Amino acid sequence: MSEQAKNAFYTGLQNNLSTLRDQGLFKPERVLASRQGAEVQSEDGRTLINMCANNYLGLSGDAETQKAAEAALAKYGYGLSSVRFICGTQTVHKELEQALSKFLGTEDTILYAAAFDANGGVFEPLFDENDAIISDALNHASLIDGIRLCKAARYRYANNDMADLEAQLQAATAAGKRHKVIVTDGAFSMDGTIAQLDKIVELAEKYGALTLIDESHASGFLGATGRGTHEHCGVIGKIDIITGTLGKALGGAMGGFTSGRKEVIETLRQKSRPYLFSNTLAPMIAGASLAVLDRISKSTELRDRLMENTAYFRKEIERIGFTIKPGTHPVVPVMLFDAPVAQKFAARMFELGVLLSGFFYPVVPMGQARVRVQLSAAHTREQLDTVLAAFEQAGKELGILKNN
Numbered sequence: 001m002s003e004q005a006k007n008a009f010y011t012g013l014q015n016n017l018s019t020l021r022d023q024g025l026f027k028p029e030r031v032l033a034s035r036q037g038a039e040v041q042s043e044d045g046r047t048l049i050n051m052c053a054n055n056y057l058g059l060s061g062d063a064e065t066q067k068a069a070e071a072a073l074a075k076y077g078y079g080l081s082s083v084r085f086i087c088g089t090q091t092v093h094k095e096l097e098q099a100l101s102k103f104l105g106t107e108d109t110i111l112y113a114a115a116f117d118a119n120g121g122v123f124e125p126l127f128d129e130n131d132a133i134i135s136d137a138l139n140h141a142s143l144i145d146g147i148r149l150c151k152a153a154r155y156r157y158a159n160n161d162m163a164d165l166e167a168q169l170q171a172a173t174a175a176g177k178r179h180k181v182i183v184t185d186g187a188f189s190m191d192g193t194i195a196q197l198d199k200i201v202e203l204a205e206k207y208g209a210l211t212l213i214d215e216s217h218a219s220g221f222l223g224a225t226g227r228g229t230h231e232h233c234g235v236i237g238k239i240d241i242i243t244g245t246l247g248k249a250l251g252g253a254m255g256g257f258t259s260g261r262k263e264v265i266e267t268l269r270q271k272s273r274p275y276l277f278s279n280t281l282a283p284m285i286a287g288a289s290l291a292v293l294d295r296i297s298k299s300t301e302l303r304d305r306l307m308e309n310t311a312y313f314r315k316e317i318e319r320i321g322f323t324i325k326p327g328t329h330p331v332v333p334v335m336l337f338d339a340p341v342a343q344k345f346a347a348r349m350f351e352l353g354v355l356l357s358g359f360f361y362p363v364v365p366m367g368q369a370r371v372r373v374q375l376s377a378a379h380t381r382e383q384l385d386t387v388l389a390a391f392e393q394a395g396k397e398l399g400i401l402k403n404n
């Protein structure tokens, strides 16, 4: 009998997985045989131009980043076998926290093993049932989970919709909530939308609310010197709490952070559960991240090249006859609308040597199927031209170009 009950569990999983496969929602892993970069080798030995990494500054497979990691590895060793407060804090962790604060224009910063942990551990220590969290509907899963872990009342506003945000602020005010905090991704990874932080800060001031932004798709490249969305929108120093990742533009290995006023960060060091109960960031990652911050603080060359590549790709892909979501972010959604077409298209691009990802319902709304291109500073003009030629060819073959 108990054996039967156990079998039912495994059979249930098998059925659910088959359903995912049947619905085309099963996510296979793509296996690379090379390091990350503008070009990668797939498992079968083929060389592909990579248009789907969050490797915005091209630092993931970069030799200088690797050298900095090696130097930190040699000096600080492989790991610490400890959480931060027992014996897992080295000088390199303190230096990185200071460097991040300086880079972001904040007072203090706390490191996590991932941005997922930073977002998971930021709400519960700071807000309770007397408070209100006012959250963009398209916020990242880790923000949503972090908000769920805290007892504050939740208010959701339609993505990037400032009128709805104001309505939710009014509702939270009418409910007599003590603290209110507006929570948004700085840049949204599906559409490349950049949050209107200037307007959000205005509304926050009007309603006495705090602001929290997740800068995972912004830190290192948005804004004239790459500080992020707050620089892009001219509100440096006006955002209360900034979370972000070291696993995208800022080196690409892993690690996350929360940054803000001293009393916020100190509270998180005392009470944030992913910080208290999870191992410290590996010192080689801290050392390499420090070198990355130093490099991009001295020169805007990488973010400038990224933005040039982005502007070039956005202009050329439209000229060829594709529809994109307008904007300036290096995330470029190329709209194919129909899910089977997007699937066929991504598969054909793969045959033509271009790695990119397709997104369909339910990841994006019905009728908004797309392939998502992500530009990198590591892409050469020649590689972009090769990718654009492949887009044109696949587009012609499938008869989906606007102009012809």
Ligand SMILES: *Cc1c(COP(=O)(O)O)cnc(C)c1O
Residues within 6 Å of the ligand: 113, 114, 115, 116, 117, 119, 140, 142, 185, 189, 214, 215, 216, 217, 244, 245, 246, 247, 254, 255, 256
């Ligand atoms: C990628 C991402 C995260 C998670 O970052 P990790 O450091 O990989 O955990 C969190 N928030 C946003 C908006 C992201 O895009």
